[in-house]
Amino acid sequence: MARELLKGNVAIAEAAIRAGLEAYFGYPITPQTELLEWFSERMPVLGRTFLQAESELAAINMVYGAACTGARVMTSSSSPGVSLMMEGISYIAGTEVPMVLVDVMRGGPGLGNIAPSQGDYNQIVHGGGHGDFRPIVLAPANIQEAIDLTVKAFDLAEKYRTIVVVLIDGSLGQMMEPAELPEMQPVKRRNPDWAVSGAIGRERRVLSSIYLNVDEEEVTNLRLLERWSEIEANEIRYQEYFMDRAEYIVVGFGTAGRIALSAVRTARAEGIPVGLLRPITLNPFPEEKIRQLAGQAKAMLVVEMNTGQMLDDVLKAATGKLPVEFYGRLGGVVPFPDEVLSEIRRLTHEPLTANGHPRRSWLKRLELVRS
């Protein structure tokens, strides 16, 4: 397939269609709405299901129903809408049916704004509704990667009977860049041996997230954990850039990682031995990789478009082996590469945070940037 100029939201929607998506249920919310609109145009023509629900709550429960039939199904939303979906996400996890969710993050909390943000990291990576489960979270940094990971998301969801979230921010959803779409796949009904479809010539099946017997609930929680252990063993993904003899490590995901890459490239040209680690799976998190880098490098810098939500996971993985600094822009503000570059330069010649939390020292520096 040839490369074409594609908008992020449209590229993800078309990638899902080409991955054999059978049904989409959603609700309009900026900056994600182009996904819904693209599906509304394409799915009926292909004889597949598109339905605009009355709310995100209804949309996720429609997804839940369709997922119980074994159909390849997804929804998409943006931060406040995803908050509304938390109920259904938990039920889907408890019922162990596969589902893909695309969260195109915007500024928050509350209504916030419609500008790009990474403020849903905790809601998605450490949250995702009540109860004891973990979703797979994929964080692409460009449109090609968003296409590839969307296709991958369905395979992972179905392989592990789990929820997979493709987590991007509004800028990736809205920007256009050249990318290549996959070949079209037809809808393929897999008829897995757990799906409800009418008990024709077989024993009836019941799908539920209710386990009133506490021993059964414990067994279910353990089964989810065992599956998660398998995911941790097999599915951790990240990308490294300029790691050759790197003494300083920048860590950033999604758009923040991409901006950080520009800064790292310039810093390398200046002769600063700095590399970039870009986690692609935020869950499972590349903890071991960070631990290993923390044992080799002089200092780390975490860059995010939030107040340091992934920072806490990096700190946990680095286990105090080296100073970890943080730089973030918030509320819909996207950092410039130059801001990250001056943070990288600072790593090499200024005293680093020895006492206290890197978030506090960053706040002091941010005051200077903003004034």
Next chain:
Amino acid sequence: MILNTPVEKVYQRPEAFTEVTTHYCPGCTHGVSHRLVAEVLDEMNLIEKTIGVASVGCSVFAYNYFDCDFVEAAHGRAPAMATGIKRVLPDRVVFTYQGDGDLASIGMAEIVHAAARGENITVIFINNANYGMTGGQMAPTTLPGQKTTSSPYGRDVEQTGFPIRTAELLATLDGAGYVVRRSLHDPKNIRLAKKAIRLAFETQVRGLGFSMVELLSTCPTNWGMKPVEALDWLEDHMVPVYPLEDFKVSPTLKDLKF
């Protein structure tokens, strides 16, 4: 004396039931409404094609009693879940079984929009004027002045508003093909209820849109009455507030005879 004439079995457990004893309280009409649904599924030979959607409330374990595929929805979301199933499996029969707290309170948006879309599903709606499962709290269907565990002085309409007549409300929507209210308080009304349930499933298999049967039901345990007293209370107090009528009947259904 030996009877030489063969004995005809006139009453037996419907095929559509599993061999499980229900958990319902003595005198509760859930057992009656379950049986009516099961008899209709048998008569229409639908059980293999049917996917039930259980809700949250006393009927949370409905999936244990019907011998067909079943899913269990979140509180109030059964119509959304049923929509998801029906949209990808349009040739299957999908029904929800919901109580008044589930359907007319927390799930009001989902039921209204399912009806408005003409979602081709069947809804069995149990109206017993309180939240049964959690111990008899006030529901949107609780009568004015009715005492419940969360309206101990009687439902005060100045503070908590008025009962919702769900069937009348949904019948105003163009997507509704069949919306009626029946009662389970005596044999005559039970027979009428069964006919309505049959018509509701006929609505679905004929693709005539959304169908719902609201069933006035008793809750002797939470009402604090003996089963027979509860049946009388239903007839005397609920029927005047919730008239037993056809609110929407698709013209195609009017000619059907059983």
